[in-house]
Amino acid sequence: MTAAKHLRLLIQSLVIWLAFWILGLPNYYQQYSAPALGVACTVLSVAICLAALRILLRSRVENRAARAFWCSVYYTATFAVLDTLYCGIYLGHGAAYITRYWYLTVFYITPWLTFIPIERLLRMRAEHRKP
Numbered sequence: 001m002t003a004a005k006h007l008r009l010l011i012q013s014l015v016i017w018l019a020f021w022i023l024g025l026p027n028y029y030q031q032y033s034a035p036a037l038g039v040a041c042t043v044l045s046v047a048i049c050l051a052a053l054r055i056l057l058r059s060r061v062e063n064r065a066a067r068a069f070w071c072s073v074y075y076t077a078t079f080a081v082l083d084t085l086y087c088g089i090y091l092g093h094g095a096a097y098i099t100r101y102w103y104l105t106v107f108y109i110t111p112w113l114t115f116i117p118i119e120r121l122l123r124m125r126a127e128h129r130k131p
Helices: 003-023 034-057 061-090 094-100 102-108 110-129
Strands: none
Touching: 003 061, 034 061, 034 102, 034 110, 061 094, 061 102, 061 110, 094 102, 102 110
């Protein structure tokens, strides 16, 4: 991937985090019940799967594995760093924010469980279609 594409992914992940932060105001989603957050996480996970499928299908076959990897990196590392800065340091929760804000931290793993497997399924599908 080019430096410009890395920068674009970084900016995109920053904007996504900021949008979710704003949507979570005033208490970064703490104002909602655990069942409501569970439902929201499920719906969001489905949306992420659909977005990953769209992103990867629009990528050239030879670039899909790299795209899946880098999307997983940027959509986890950026969120983890920003949540650590905001929840762990600014709000003063320290490492305990990982369990207190479980509905955020599950998304530090889900991109890896979404982008990479979808890329592998698409690769298997493409190989299966070859004569």
